[in-house]
Every structure is written in C-alpha cells, then in structure tokens.
Amino acid sequence: MKKKIAGSLIVLVLGLLSMLIYTVQVMVYHSPRETGFYILQDIAFLPIQIAIGTVVLGRYLKRREIIERRKKINIVINTFFNEAGVDILKGINIFSKNYVELNERLNVHVDWNVKIFSDTVKYLKKADMQIECSYDGLIHLTELMKSKRSDLIRLLENPNLLEHDTFTDMLLSIFHVMEELIARDTFEVDNKADMEHLGKDIERALKALLIEWLEYMRHLRVEYPYLYSFMARKNPFSEEGNIAIGK
Template identity: 35%
Template sequence: MHLSLRTWEVRLGIILVASSVVIYVVKDLLLGDPQNTYQYIFNALGFLPINVLLVTLILNQLLSIRAKRERLEKMNMVIGAFFSEVGSGLLTSLSEHDRDLEEIRQELIVTEAWTPERFSRVRDRLRSHRCNLSVGAANLEELCRYLTERRGFLLRLLENPVLLEHESFTNLLRAVFHLTEELERRGDFSALPQTDIAHLTVDIKRAYSLLIGEWLNYMEYLQKNYPYLFSLAVRSNPFDKTASPIVR
C-alpha cells in the first residue's frame, strides 16, 4: 500500500512537471521571446518557496483546527455515553448523601439562560464545596452493585484512546474505577469497621467531586452545540428535585 502511494505521488509529480514544460514550450513557440519566458520562470521559482510556506502554514492550521474539532466531537460523544450509562445515575445516588448539597443546589439548576460567565462562576463555587458525604453499609452495598454491573463499560472507556487528551475526564474515570475495585473487594459490608468506611468515603468523595465538575462541563457543551440533548439533560438534572423528563 505504501509502495502504491509512492508510485501515485511520483506519477502525479511527473505529470505536473511535464505539463509545465509543455505549457512553456507552447508559449515560446506561439509568442516567441524566449528571454521573457526565462525571466518568468525564474520569477516564479523565486516566489515558489514563499508560496509553499504560506500554503503549508495555512493548510496545516486548517487541518489542525479540523482534527481538533473532530477529536473534541468524538470525546464528547464518549463523555455523553458515560453520563447516560453511569454518570447521571451515580450523581443522583451520591448527591442524596451530600449533607451540604443544599448550599449549592440552586446554583446547579442549569437553564437555557446560562451564559459562559455563569458556568465559570459556578465552577469557582464548586471548588470550595466540601462534598460532605455520609454513607452507611447499606449505601455501600447498593453503590457496589450499581458500579459492578457497569464495570465492563468503564473498562471499555478506559481503553478508549480518544480520552487520553482529556485529562480531567480521565481522572474521573480512574477515580470511579478505583472506587469500583475497592467496593468489589469487600465482602460483608455490614461487618466493615468505621475506619474502613471512612476510607471508602474518601474514595467516594473524590469520585463525586470530579463527577460534579465534569457534569457541569458537559452541560455547557450540550447547551452550546446540541440544544435538543441539552433540553433532556435539563429535564433530568440530578440536582433538581422538580426535574421530570416529561415536557409540560
């Protein structure tokens, strides 16, 4: 395949060079004045490096922008799949155990009227939110069952090369997968000592904190690019007690 590509490139180069030679020969035969033809050739050759430089820079920039846009699109498709399969349900479950959620609940009721500045302010506010989670043995068992059922999906996401460039979301996946492993290795949750529950709570807080931030980023992306997906996301907001997928 590589050889055939090279052969195609060589043939194209020969055809183009031959075409230029034919054009200059025809010009010289029809119009005469070979000196003028030679001057034109050298003038064109003198400008050729600059022309190549400009075309290369512009094309490279355009191709880079297009490639970045395509990567971003694929990346957000994967992130959307994560929230659809795991993230939204996990966020709903964990937020119910956040004793300080009422302090920020109203700030997480995203609407169509939100501006980029509003999203930025809420992100700043979230950095100071403590994520004061309180979980018991029954909660841990339920959480373990929820994540274990989706372990295969999480593994496939971790293997997706598209996400390598998205550091914050990759950190979220690692945190969620680590939490899944921690919970899976426990047996009887009712027999866990308080020290171990406290350890698991730290892992849950880490995943929960990263999850809120990525959810907000994804909501902003949907609002900007996919209004119909954003509409459903708003009607399914895990922080909105009155949220309903039914359009009223």
C-alpha cells in the same frame, strides 16, 4: 516504506514531466531566454505558494481537525452521561452528608446562564463533600458500578478522550472507586480506617463527576440549546422530577 517510495516516484515523474514541457516549449517557440525567465519567475513564487499551502492552509486544516476531535469527544461525553454518568452520579451523591445543600446548588434550570455555571463550578471545587459511608449505600453502589463496568472500560479505551484530561481523570477516579468496592467481599462499617479510605475515594470521584457534569451542561447550554432544555428538565437534582414542559 512503500508510501515513501510511492511519494518519491510521484515527485520524480512530476519533475520529469515539467522538464519535458519546458523542453517542448523551447523547441516549438525557439525562445530559451523567455523560457528561462518564466522558470525563474515560477521559482520566485514558490516561497509564497509554500507559505499559503503549509502555513495558512495548514492552520486552517488544524483548526478543522481540532473542531472535529472536540465534536467526537462531546459525543462520547454525551453518551457517558446518558448511559452511565447520571446513574453513577445519583448513586454516589447519596454518600454526601450535605446532600440537601448540593441539590439546591446543582438544581440546574433552563434559564441558567454561563456565569451561573462558572460560579457553581468554583463552588464545587472548594466544597467539602462530607462523605459518610453506610453498609446499604456501599452495597447499592457496588451493584451499580458492576452494571456500568463494561461502559466505563469501553470509554477508557476510546482514544478521543486522550484530548480531554479532566474527563479522563474523572473516569479514572470513578473506575478506582469501582475496583475498591468490587475487591471487597464485605464492608466493615465499624472499620474506621477503611471507611475513611473509601470515603476519600468516593469524595474525589463525586467532586470530579459533578464538575464534569456541570461543564457538560454548560456546553449544551451554549452549543445545543434544545438538548440542554431536555437535560436540564431531567437532571438528577431537579426538584420537580418531571420533564414535561409547563408542569
């Protein structure tokens, strides 16, 4: 309310100041006809000024705002994968029965191009993860999720992620797996129905996490080659397992 009042006062003061200047002009030069002509000329240019100020400049500022938001989102995504995402990816990926096949397809190399990333994402969207739950694996994943719980909650509270639907959906799928695991006192691996339920939740989270990881790597490949080189050498599917160049 105060901002609206302040804005109205500014408009009123500027309007009165303009009238005062025109009045002084008439009194000094004694030419009301010419003054009226210039007033109308100024008014005639108002639509053009508004068009430039609101449409052209507005679009430019909006694009800048979108770019800045994307940068903030990418910083959040980078933080997630460095602090929690890669560890969770390793912890969940062991449940896949076709673990070897996935590793071969996802062994990102420094020389990967955009087309390879696109083809791999298409493969993942259609891939059958073939999840198999084991007692030891579930125990390990539960402890891992507990250690990353605060990081996930903090990310979900970040308003910048509202602009990135797929990443938010991925976080929610991971968070759901975490809640399912923590809610159980023990894991009855002989309970087929419960293991199938957990398997579907893990499969959903794994597929979403793998796709977002690939999209993140593709973004680094295009925008930040030096970061991509490092992340490609330390990726969880690397056969070499060594980030040193030339080894």
